[in-house]
Amino acid sequence: MIRVSRPAGLSRPSKSFLCYLMTAIVATAIPTFGLAESWPQFRGPRGDGIVTEGNPPVQFGEDKNLTWKTDLEGKAWSSPVIADGTIWLTSAVEIIPTEDERVELLRKTENEERQFKQLAIAKAIELKVFAVDLETGKLKQTIELTTVEQPDAIHSLNSYASPTPVIDGNRLLCHFGTFGTFCIDRTNGKLIWERTLPLKHAVGPGSSPIIHDGKVILIQDGMERQYVIALNAETGSTEWETDRPPMDAPTGDQKKAYCTPIVITDSNGREQLLCMGSQWMVSYDAKTGEEFWRLYHGKGFS
Structure with missing residues (x-):
């Protein structure tokens, strides 16, 4: 700091x-x-x-x-x-x-x-x-x-x-x-x-940002749009991009968030990219951006 x-x-x-x-x-x-x-x-x-x-x-x-x-x-x-x-x-x-x-x-x-x-x-x-x-x-x-x-x-x-x-x-x-x-x-x-x-x-x-398997992974949870994106660490090109789940919120101010993702390996040996956000915790495939599961945690924000 x-x-x-x-x-x-x-x-x-x-x-x-x-x-x-x-x-x-x-x-x-x-x-x-x-x-x-x-x-x-x-x-x-x-x-x-x-x-x-x-x-x-x-x-x-x-x-x-x-x-x-x-x-x-x-x-x-x-x-x-x-x-x-x-x-x-x-x-x-x-x-x-x-x-x-x-x-x-x-x-x-x-x-x-x-x-x-x-x-x-x-x-x-x-x-x-x-x-x-x-x-x-x-x-x-x-x-x-x-x-x-x-x-x-x-x-x-x-x-x-x-x-x-x-x-x-x-x-x-x-x-x-x-x-x-x-x-x-x-x-x-x-x-x-x-x-x-x-x-x-x-x-x-x-x-x-975090780096995983040659990718720069960014959570982009703004007011007008919420998504997760993976960039090629060597070139900066987009590897995949996935929209976040729909938000039950009257304004964009209640959809934004500022969390940093982590990657874990579950009991089946599968790597999961965990991304907290407004209302949802979501698990993605770090290689493809495919969603594994989502957990609703309430109408919080930021």
């Missing part, structure tokens, strides 16, 4: 430091994983958030168990991923509007004025990737991905870079929801491919 505190009067965010969550990871990652180990995706190697080895500190802060701290630009709620002694982080540098400009930008969206207080919007965002040395905290590389002019509004508690990237061999897959999906070569920092999958998130992106 990267967090920015922006001094009043600045038109764009100042550089931020890796906050306490990142500090904790840095302070514990070396003894827990070793420089040759990896934390390649959201919730770790198995997607369950469990670390089985190591002895992380239970207290940490500016003056306790701090290994290093590094200034980085932008704002992002995405988690760091680690491989080969390098930490990879995504970020969005926002071009901040004045309050009058913010209101005018929001009026151009489909949001009602009563929602404006809980929304944030930027004049533009610069999407970036940072490579940081795990042992020293030195910023090794900054990769400029793209600039998005007049991006959609997000919730004021969200960021434009909330989905966590995923490492797949020499590739780094970075997903920013409707703002773009990018595949980068970790060895040279060059862009391999990119895709744009437009979606109305309502309050910004949140679902992180």
